[in-house]
Amino acid sequence: MAAATKPKLAVWKFASCDGCQLTLLNCEDELLAIADAVTIAYFPEATRAVVEGPCDLSLVEGSISTPEDAERIQHIREQSTLLVTIGACATAGGIQALRNVADVAEYASIVYAHPEYLSTLATSTPIRTHVFVDAELRGCPIDKGQLVELLAATLAGRAPRIPTYSVCVQCKARGVTCVAVAHSTPCLGPVTQAGCGALCPSVARGCYGCFGPQDSANMTGMTERLVAAGVPRADVVRLYRTFNAHAPAFRTESERLAASGPQGGRQP
Amino acid sequence: MTDHRGDGSQVLQVGALARVEGEGGMRLEFRDGEVADVRLNIFEPPRFYEAFLRGRRFTEPPDITARICGICPVAYQTAACWALESICGVKVTDAIHTMRRLLYCGEWIESHALHIHLLHAPDFLGYDSAIEMAADHRAVVERGLRLKKAGNDLMTAVGGRAVHPVNVRVGGFYRMPDAAALRALKPTLEQALEDAFATIALVAGFDFPDFEQPYTYLALREPDRYAIESGSVVTTAGTAFPVAEFGRHIVEEHVAHSNALHAKLDGELYVVGPLARYTLNFAQLSPACRDAARAAGLGETCRNPFRSIVVRAVELAYAVEEALRIIDAWTDGAAPAVPVRPRAGEGCGASEAPRGTIFHRYVLDADGLITDAQIVPPTSQNQPSVEADLWTAARAWADLDDRTLTLRCEQTIRNYDPCISCATHFLDLEIVRS
Numbered sequence: 215m216a217a218a219t220k221p222k223l224a225v226w227k228f229a230s231c232d233g234c235q236l237t238l239l240n241c242e243d244e245l246l247a248i249a250d251a252v253t254i255a256y257f258p259e260a261t262r263a264v265v266e267g268p269c270d271l272s273l274v275e276g277s278i279s280t281p282e283d284a285e286r287i288q289h290i291r292e293q294s295t296l297l298v299t300i301g302a303c304a305t306a307g308g309i310q311a312l313r314n315v316a317d318v319a320e321y322a323s324i325v326y327a328h329p330e331y332l333s334t335l336a337t338s339t340p341i342r343t344h345v346f347v348d349a350e351l352r353g354c355p356i357d358k359g360q361l362v363e364l365l366a367a368t369l370a371g372r373a374p375r376i377p378t379y380s381v382c383v384q385c386k387a388r389g390v391t392c393v394a395v396a397h398s399t400p401c402l403g404p405v406t407q408a409g410c411g412a413l414c415p416s417v418a419r420g421c422y423g424c425f426g427p428q429d430s431a432n433m434t435g436m437t438e439r440l441v442a443a444g445v446p447r448a449d450v451v452r453l454y455r456t457f458n459a460h461a462p463a464f465r466t467e468s469e470r471l472a473a474s475g476p477q478g479g480r481q482p
Numbered sequence: 483m484t485d486h487r488g489d490g491s492q493v494l495q496v497g498a499l500a501r502v503e504g505e506g507g508m509r510l511e512f513r514d515g516e517v518a519d520v521r522l523n524i525f526e527p528p529r530f531y532e533a534f535l536r537g538r539r540f541t542e543p544p545d546i547t548a549r550i551c552g553i554c555p556v557a558y559q560t561a562a563c564w565a566l567e568s569i570c571g572v573k574v575t576d577a578i579h580t581m582r583r584l585l586y587c588g589e590w591i592e593s594h595a596l597h598i599h600l601l602h603a604p605d606f607l608g609y610d611s612a613i614e615m616a617a618d619h620r621a622v623v624e625r626g627l628r629l630k631k632a633g634n635d636l637m638t639a640v641g642g643r644a645v646h647p648v649n650v651r652v653g654g655f656y657r658m659p660d661a662a663a664l665r666a667l668k669p670t671l672e673q674a675l676e677d678a679f680a681t682i683a684l685v686a687g688f689d690f691p692d693f694e695q696p697y698t699y700l701a702l703r704e705p706d707r708y709a710i711e712s713g714s715v716v717t718t719a720g721t722a723f724p725v726a727e728f729g730r731h732i733v734e735e736h737v738a739h740s741n742a743l744h745a746k747l748d749g750e751l752y753v754v755g756p757l758a759r760y761t762l763n764f765a766q767l768s769p770a771c772r773d774a775a776r777a778a779g780l781g782e783t784c785r786n787p788f789r790s791i792v793v794r795a796v797e798l799a800y801a802v803e804e805a806l807r808i809i810d811a812w813t814d815g816a817a818p819a820v821p822v823r824p825r826a827g828e829g830c831g832a833s834e835a836p837r838g839t840i841f842h843r844y845v846l847d848a849d850g851l852i853t854d855a856q857i858v859p860p861t862s863q864n865q866p867s868v869e870a871d872l873w874t875a876a877r878a879w880a881d882l883d884d885r886t887l888t889l890r891c892e893q894t895i896r897n898y899d900p901c902i903s904c905a906t907h908f909l910d911l912e913i914v915r916s
Contacts, residue, residue, distance in 0.1 A: 227505060229527040233552020233645040239600060240644060242631040246623070249613040260600060261611030262501065262892075279527045309549050310529040321533035326743075327736040334528055355552060355645040410643075417642045417649045419656040422545065424646070452538065457549065 221270035221369065224256040226290055228276025228283050229310055229338060233355040234301035235259050235275050244362055251369055267293035271368050277303040279310060279338040291345035298364060299341045302354035306426050307460035309354075311338040314460055315469075340460065349374060354424035354457040357409045377408045378429040381421050385412035393420055400445050402453060405431035405463070422456060427463035437467060447471055491518065501601040501611070501896060508891060510876050517876040522869050522895065535855035540566050540824045540846050541652055547842070547857065548646045551901055553596065556589040556641065557835030558857075559650040560711050561842040564831030566652045568726070569846050570822045577816030578654040579712070584664075584808045585640040585647065586711040586833070590801040591633030591674065592644065593836035594794045597899045598681060599626025602791050605893040606688040622684065625677050629798065632667075632674035636805055639663055654819030664809045671806050678799035679774055685795050686778035690788045691890075693874070697751055697867050699758035702834050708766040708800060709759065710834050716762055717747065725832040728841045734862060744866045745858060751866040754838030755898060756793040757784050771800045787871060787897040794836075794899075824850025835860050837899040861900045868898050 225235050239245065239260060255265040272294035278284050291297055299305045307314065313321055318336045322329035341347055351360050360376055367374035377383070381403035385392065393399040393415050401420030403412070407428040414421045427433070440450050454468040491513045505526040511519035531550055535543065543562035548555035560582055567574065574582075599622070600612040609615040616623040634644035640659050641647025649655050702713025702725075715731075716722045723731060734743035746752070761783040764772065775796045784793055826848040832841045838860030845854040875894045879887050 229529055231549050231552040233549075233555070236552045236596075236645060239596065240630070240634055242627040242634070245627060246613070246616055246620075249616070254611075254613065258501070260501065261613060262604075263610040263614070279529070282525075283527065308529075309534070309546065310527075312534040313530060316534065318530075321530040322528070324533040324536070325528065325530050331736060332528055338529075354549065355643075413642050413648050414656075417655075417657040419648060419651075422648075449539065452542070456542075456546070 220251065220253045222255040222265060222267070223252040224254075224267070224269040224272045224290075224294070225259070226256070226272060226274045226276075227259070228274070228287070228304070228341075229279040230276030230301065230303040230308065232259060232275070234304075234351075234353075235273070237300075237356050237358050237361055238273070241358055241362055248365060268295065269293060270295045271365075272297045274299050274304050274341050275301055277307045277310060277338045277340060278344055279313075279335050280333050281335060282333065284335070284344060287341060287344050296348045296368065297341075297345065298368075299347050299350040300361070301351065301356050302424060302426060302457045303338075304341045305350045305352055305461075306458040307338045307340050309457050309459070311460035312455060313338055315455070315472075338460070349376075351376065352407050352409055352425040357411070359411075360409055379408055380404055380428045380431075381406045381408050381410070381412055381415075381425070384408045384410075385415050388412050388416065390415045393418060394439075394443075398443050400440050400443060400449075400453070402436070404439075405433060405436045423453065423464065424457045426458035426461040431463045433463050433467035437471060447474075501604070506895075506900070508872070508895065510872065510891065512876075512880065515880060517873060517880065520869055520872045520876060522865060522872065524865075532855045532857060535844075535852050538852050540570070540822075540844075540850040540852065543842070543844065543852070543855070544650045544652060545646075545648075548650075550857070550859070552645050553593050553901060554589060554835045554837070554840075555646050556586050556637070556650070557833050557840050558842075559647065560586060560833040561831040561840050562844075563650065563652050564712065564725075564833070565829045565842045565844050566831070566846075567822065567829075568831065569827045569829035569844060570652075570825055572653060572820055572822050574654055574820055575816065577658075578819065580808055580812075581640065581655060581658065581816075583711045584805060585637060585650070587801040587805040587808070588633050588636030588640060588644075590710065590836050591798060591805070592630050592637060593633070593899075594798040594801070595626055595629035595633060595681075597836070598685065598791055598794050598798065599623060599630070601899070602794075602893075602896050603685070603688075605889065605896060606685075606791070625680065629674055629677050629681070632670050632677075632802070635670055636667060639667055651819055653822040654817070656818060658814075658816055658818040661812050661814045664812055668806065668809060671802055671809070675799065675802045675806065678795065678802050679770075682774045682778050682792065682795040682799060685791045688791065690786060691878075692786075693788055693871075693878075694785045695753065695757075695787060695867070695871070696785075697753045697870070698747060699761050700747060700752050700754050700839060700863070701759040701762045702832060702839055703763055704766075706766075708763050708804075710801070710804070712833060715832070715839070717752065718758075718761060719747075719750075721748070725841065726830045728830060728832065728858070729843060729856075732841065732858060732863070734858065743862050745863040746866065747863075751870060752863065753867045754860045754863045756790050756797055756836075756838075757787060758838065759834060760784055760793045760796065767796065767800055768803055770803065771796050774799060788893070790897050790899075824848075828854075835901075837861065837901055838864060859901065861898070864898050864900065868895055868900065871897070
């Protein structure tokens, strides 16, 4: 393929840990083939070179948490034909969205001696709060297989095959013993979107929801099940308030629980 | 970008540094041809980890603090575990300690292979990226990717996932990997060993400017092995202290141009990372690694930060050797974790992240909830030295054209493998005891 006709790929970073864009570099077997199939227009973690926009595909990592970033994402959207968010920060605000249920001024004063040096917003919000998003990959971090599927589908001009069912489906398909049923281990698998391959149950651990809520999550049912298994309500709130705390289903249920009594109201 | 201003001064600015982890920039100011100001700007948005850790359960920091950095999550998980276990009065078994070291070897292999091949080597070979470099040096880039994959495979086998492993808990692991699964990695690691020694030979042939650092080095030390997952603090200034006392020696300050705090050791700037570890613990490397280091032109100490790429390659080979040694000796049957009951108190933990020593400190209440947390990552400790190196570099190379000077300065920063996401989330000076 001639260089001029190769699609342009850009990777943008907002508030995040870099783990999702690292997942692209972790496609060791595919990386050079991907690099051959696209022109990398902007990917500062990997290259100094910058190619002028517009871009055919922008991958966006991280959440919007500063006034400057709220502006920057608008410019990126304008110059991107397709914009895909990668990971829990970009799709749900990330763990830094815990500030959304706290006082950010207090947060800043706990961490920094001079909060006045900082430029930060009171909230950490997902990219789609600010601009239209064409597709999203869940996960903290994203799954390498899903990323390769997304890139391959985009290059082929088809929709990526990204399941929206629960972790339980993958767990059964993998033949992993159900940790909730067999050992009464608290597990968010029933309400969490598949994609990781049921990693936590495969190491005898309950799912902690790092792919965020699945498309038809029964949150009150999940809460009842956890409470019946002996999980204190404050711990249930904490379970929902981690890497996808601002995702609507998790947020609504954690707010309902936190408001529902002295036990449930314990911070955070 | 260079800006020639009306008053005759000149500002050289790199808005966004490439091939580093996270978002930072650099600003050099010259007046009358003399360096007037140097700043490493960190504009990575603050995420306030130490703040939202308050009120979380003592079991949560390994998962939560892993998210500070996608490249070195095991460093965070391990330091958090040591700190919380010390508060709860728990000592893990030798088998769990060894498995932590094995998981950590995976992270060193992955992170060092990434930095050497994808981030740092393009500076020496004159490319904007490893992808461009692959056009002329495909076998080198493929070898680097193969090494990186070996590290990721090891992290996946032990930790369940290469980025943000899921198998780590306070007290040990959720499930101990079985010996057969570990032994299945041996062919991959044996190839990695050959690749790592080839990498040492490759990077030894790069051109290095004469550049010596006078700074104090700080690293962990173990009595019987090259410190990776644990140890006690030693420095080239002759001080030594247990990890629990780090707050008495290491103090951080918040400067206006950076969202990362600057750390000082007893008031002086200091360096953590591969050069510090190598210089302080050279004798504990394996004979093969010591020989390869000598053949690569290194002495028993190294004070040239540009040669950090060679030291990283030596450590990469050591981590592969260690992984093979641990896997060969591993037998099934060890309990995955020791039980941990919370109790009120304060505790510290540290480990050697690929880019340097990381410290954690937590305070728990009697219910096992965190009331205070402090995390001192390597990049905040190295940031003053990065700036000091930039002063030296800018003075030494002020006569170079702007493009070349910019590249040299970027390389000066990349010498440290800075992890800017890590460095941006700092601590409260009020809680530092001095």
